Amino acid sequence: MTPLSIVILGLSITSSWGNGHATTYRALVRALAGRGHDVLFLEADRPWYAENRDLPDPPFGRTALYGSLDDLRDRFEQEVRHADLVVVGSYVPDGVEVGRWAVATAQGLTAFYDIDTPVTLAKLERGDAEYLSPDLIPRYDIYLSFTGGPTLDRLERQYGSPMARALYCSVDPDRYRPEPAEPRWDLGYLGTYSDDRQPSVNRLLVEPARSWTDGRFVVAGPQYPGSIVWPANVERIEHLPPADHADFYNAQRFTLNVTRADMIAAGWSPSVRLFEAAACGTPIISDWWPGLDSLFNPGDEIVIAPDAATVLETLRTMSDKDRQAMGQRARDRILSSHTADHRAMELERHVAEARAIVSSRNH
16 A cells, blocks of 8 residues: 555553553554554643653654644644544544544544444443544544444444444554563453453452462552452552563463453453453453454463353463463464554555545545
């Protein structure tokens, strides 16, 4: 494909603090830039990210911060107007106003990139248009979604998107790979606190930790309430920057994946943590959601655990040989389908398809 000029307005690329967006954007922008595209990432300057910037000046593409909507319009109107593709992400501050300005200004294609699709749709059903309004969806040429499956049809039928396509999260295999290490923990979990995820964390990690006092467990991520009483054998890490994620996974015998309620209901919603862990060859214990078996073969590449008993049985009875073989099979699956380069190529195909649709509509 001829190199594209791309402007992405996303929640954050400079700070991974309290969000899963930064790692996704970093991988995608790096891959797009590596394929010859000119990418400008625009991020609203917010104090909570300014205080926690683990990649203040990304060494790929171009990154710029803006202070307000007026600042965005004044400084970047020409970039947006003349870009081949303008992407507005979910949870962008003032996202509705940003989106309306982007679709009105851009002469090229526009896309909404929803890293939180089930959450977004649940918000719209409640009349909550925090960063996307129903009237904007048909105005974006493409709706890129972290969630695939039936949700894509719903976006087109119910909300009028002219073209809804999955663009899952991904992983950089050069940064996430197996490294020989003596395991520090039997089971670990990485994720920002969420009310609707915590019951699963309790069921699939805290309960096993209480039952198996000789086991070693860890929970990493910010915003957990101080009122939570963790068992003595559960280590807590408040914030783990992306640069430390691979070492974290490689220090676990197994890692836990749990999913937000809205994403379980929608299905087909893999998290970036799932791909990161698999790329490191760390075997995954996960809750179940529709579409998971389209990404991994249950029992062969991933362990599905409905309860604490299944977790404990896995931790205590699976041999190291079988555990490592499962991790390698999951890694092979990720390398074949879910790297950042795969996503960059998928985005190129979506752009080509959207151009054809727009061209036919205009003629």
